[in-house]
Amino acid sequence: MGFKYFAGNYQNQTNKELFQLTDTKLGYKDNNLNEYYLHSIAKRYPHLAELHSIGRSKENRSILALSLSNNRTTNTGKIPILFHCSIHANEVIATEHCYDIIYSILNSETSVKKYLDVFRIWVIPILNPDGSEIFWQSSHLTGRKNPDVDLNRNFPFQWGKSGGKYSSKNRESPYYIGMAEGSELETKALIALANKQRFAASISYHAYANSLLIPYSIESLINPEPDIASSIGKNMTAGIRSFHPEKEFVAKKNLYPVDGVDQDYLFFQHGTLAYVMESSHLNPEYHLTRTIMDSFRPVWTGLLDQLLDRKKIILKISDEKDSPTEAEISSDSIQFFQGEKRKSHPETGIFFQIWDENIIPNIRIEKKGYDTIVFPANPKQTFQPETIRLEKSKDLVEATNSEK
Template sequence: MRRADEGQVVVEGCARGGRSAGGGAGRRHRDRRAGRRRPVFWRVPATAVQVAGLGRAGFDVGESDAGAAYVVGDESVAVRLRALGYRPSYFDTVYKDLPAGSSRAAAADTFYGGYRTVAAQEAHLAQVAAAHPDLATVYDLGPSWKKTKGQGGHDLRAICLSKKQAGDCALSTTSPKPKFVLMAQIHPREISTGELAWRWIDYLADGYASDATAKSILDTTEVWVIPIANPDGVDVVASGGNSPKLQRKNADNSRGGCTGTNIGIDVNRNSTFQWGGDSNSPCAETYQGASAGSEPETQALEKFFRAIYPVQRGTGNDDPAPATARGTMITLHSYGNDIVIPWGFTQATSPNDAQYRKLGAKFTASNGYVVGTNRETVGYDTSGTTDDFTYGALGVAGFTFEVGASSGTCGGFLPRYSCVDSTFWPKNKGAFVTAAQAAAAPYRQ
């Protein structure tokens, strides 16, 4: 892990749900005639137990309702479901058409109406550090899978924002200020999340001189932002241009002979904490990898978290983080309008469940999202996730935000770019502020 020169970053060179669809079948037939295999939603009648089983089996389960789950995938996924005895029915395409009025010739560093590429995000961090040397420091956290293989790739990058005094924005577990980390796009296709990270950075850095809340946060807190936690995957998504590719995993193609967006390991199932409860099928969307922490992206993230947060709870699942524990973390995902709290790997609640729900209620006051465990929100358990790691291994109050609704213009994996400013940022800005303000004592709200 190394710090980039302040003001300068070297750029290395050379789930959920669906919506009702009038005419859906007709669109499907048109897509077939065009030779496309676009992922769609399949409505799968299923009990709650069966929904959980689908998730464990590696299906990309989005939202579930009283009698069904919605599974993302092309027609080969429907074939697999039928082979298991399910009766999937076509629901709707997960793609949204390019927003009306958007330029078909997007800028070179954007795609799908304005969403930023990895290169744009990297340049943005460098620009912020150069413009605000008293507030911003950029770090390289470690390489992506492709970079470790000499196939291009990127370093994962983080920016620390604080009014810098002695000891601030260092990779230290004993630095004086409490820390809040916001992380985005560990699942690359969840494209609105990287844009929220971008706006949060600008709000703090540009607002320090004129916004009392931004000034107060940076005077008292270290705010760390990882705008793209899976850069190789984001490259795959952006390569689709106006029809972004739905890459969920990283770019590790070393197992299973998978093709297209089925390659890779789900970095949000690869954590070293409670790893091993998700899919062992390399081509599954929730493939957990061959071993805990096998992926360089996971290694970089966990090394970073351990570098800035001390261990603040015992090793037992029932050991609570003490009231004196510091630190908050939000990992941004889409979609579902949920605030997910530990545990994910078990149906049991965490020993800090009551404190989690109190802080979650403060977030909800801003964004209106539903607070609950994985089972209470998405309807199934997960293992090897980032929020379980930061809480379980370190005692940090880690949350997952599922940004956006399951339907409508601002719903799904690929909402219109305009939704970031019209909906997602206004809803979540206050929640991010609350998380930063709570970093000093998240369990004493």
């Protein structure tokens, strides 16, 4: 039987005529309710919320995202953050965590000013709409896949390298990785969004191992030094009191050997501080979710607060024509072990990096055809970027002039 027969007051939600933000706390959401709620929120809060379709699923369903930002303040240079849920659509409590973020921010003027003046927060409550449809309408025993592939084994980083049962090449496995890396439309949609936004941080919500997973989740991979992702992750879990009867909430590397997961791709490709938040229960009776949301809310607020409070490097890099440009940024005190490259955004020129206060290194900016710039790092708590203008290499200018 589909989950709709177990979802309690589902019919009461679908029969409501006038939307209120509190409606999002009435019960679990299928694709239809998710679409209705997101459209309604964007309509009700036009200066704070914008609805996007980031792509289509394998069965041609829209993958909807809500971006939250205070449009009464300038959006130029706002730091993008990602929260996404239900990539495994049978974990419907994950969707509740995404809606808790939406509700908590929009329902509080303090949170709007605190977070939406400096961040552009993207929320995707159901990343796997095909799996959700199967789970709700056909069988509550399915829905992890899309329906063919475990989307969180399909990302193009170390894909299929572990060879274990939790990243399986068997099509019948619930952990089937797909025919090729990045093969699935849903995977492609999230990758395209990430490449466009270059998220500074993200949390992907799952159930129900009661833990925060820190990148890299692959055992053999060494994190950059200093390991900022680990230090922030451990701070995010400090003081969290979950209501799982047997498991303490902890921060750790992984649950079991995996590869091709979204958090590792984001961390490698863009330096995103990408975490997996495993909720404490799997789809309990809905009235219990309020306590669960209350207990885990400090995880996502803790992430945002650390981005606000910790010192950071924010650069705005332009070329000789004062146009934003992509350039590689490195430091003599940050070590990478997997061949990672950190670059400014090609459309905005913005580079964002949380800083470790124990080091005071130089910053190096390099771009082919331009003079390399090296200068002392000056990490600050504010979000005002430091403007850097690149100049064409003298050798390149002389060669161009001689050709003329």
